[in-house]
Amino acid sequence: DAKTTQPPSMDCAEGRAANLPCNHSTISGNEYVYWYRQIHSQGPQYIIHGLKNNETNEMASLIITEDRKSSTLILPHATLRDTAVYYCIASNTDKLIFGTGTRLQVFP
Amino acid sequence: GAVVSQHPSWVICKSGTSVKIECRSLDFQATTMFWYRQFPKQSLMLMATSNEGSKATYEQGVEKDKFLINHASLTLSTLTVTSAHPEDSSFYICSARLQGAGETQYFGPGTRLLVL
Numbered sequence: 689d690a691k692t693t694q695p696p697s698m699d700c701a702e703g704r705a706a707n708l709p710c711n712h713s714t715i716s717g718n719e720y721v722y723w724y725r726q727i728h729s730q731g732p733q734y735i736i737h738g739l740k741n742n743e744t745n746e747m748a749s750l751i752i753t754e755d756r757k758s759s760t761l762i763l764p765h766a767t768l769r770d771t772a773v774y775y776c777i778a779s780n781t782d783k784l785i786f787g788t789g790t791r792l793q794v795f796p
Numbered sequence: 797g798a799v800v801s802q803h804p805s806w807v808i809c810k811s812g813t814s815v816k817i818e819c820r821s822l823d824f825q826a827t828t829m830f831w832y833r834q835f836p837k838q839s840l841m842l843m844a845t846s847n848e849g850s851k852a853t854y855e856q857g858v859e860k861d862k863f864l865i866n867h868a869s870l871t872l873s874t875l876t877v878t879s880a881h882p883e884d885s886s887f888y889i890c891s892a893r894l895q896g897a898g899e900t901q902y903f904g905p906g907t908r909l910l911v912l
Contacts, residue, residue: 720899722900732891734902783842
């Protein structure tokens with residue numbers, strides 16, 4: 689699986705959009721990009737995943753660059769409950785290998 | 797949908813005893829389940845992949861005789877920590893793979909183990 693790189697931490701004001709970047713420059717053609725988040729002392733929560741096209745669901749939007757070397761997770765209107773560690777994972781296998789993620793702090 | 801449960805949510809045991817943790821997919825069948833471990837302020841570490849009806853596949857460095865995994869049905873996998881020691885104290889998390897949906901994994905809420 690391709691290695692991903694994320695900033696260690698980010699802040700976002702409540703109500704504003706949170707844009708979380710992820711670099712996966714060595715991603716291969718059949719690897720999906722998955723996003724999960726982990727709120728303190730809980731199991732990871734699935735957010736969204738995609739292969740080539742941008743994706744949107746009720747939680748977030750995933751924007752994947754045309755060369756697929758990076759992606760951005762967008763939480764359109766962040767709330768205090770979105771404070772968590774966000775993990776970006778590139779994988780084409782059963783396994784999900786977690787990196788260190790981005791700690792997003794949403795403040796009032 | 798896609799709910800995964802774990803039991804117990806937390807457990808305290810004495811050193812040398814064995815502890816069993818259950819992972820259930822409540823509303824879907826999972827041919828593959830995964831077990832992770834997470835130490836404080838660290839990321840999740842994959843321990844093993846559990847396939848229904850066959851032996852689990854362990855990641856490098858994970859002792860298969862210490863962490864016994866059984867995946868007896870399409871909705872249940874168990875992890876038994878045998879002869880637990882204080883260094884086994886950790887947050888154990890399972891996940892189940894939902895087939896037919898880009899192989900998305902859904903995670904349980906985790907089990908916190910404290911070995912005294």
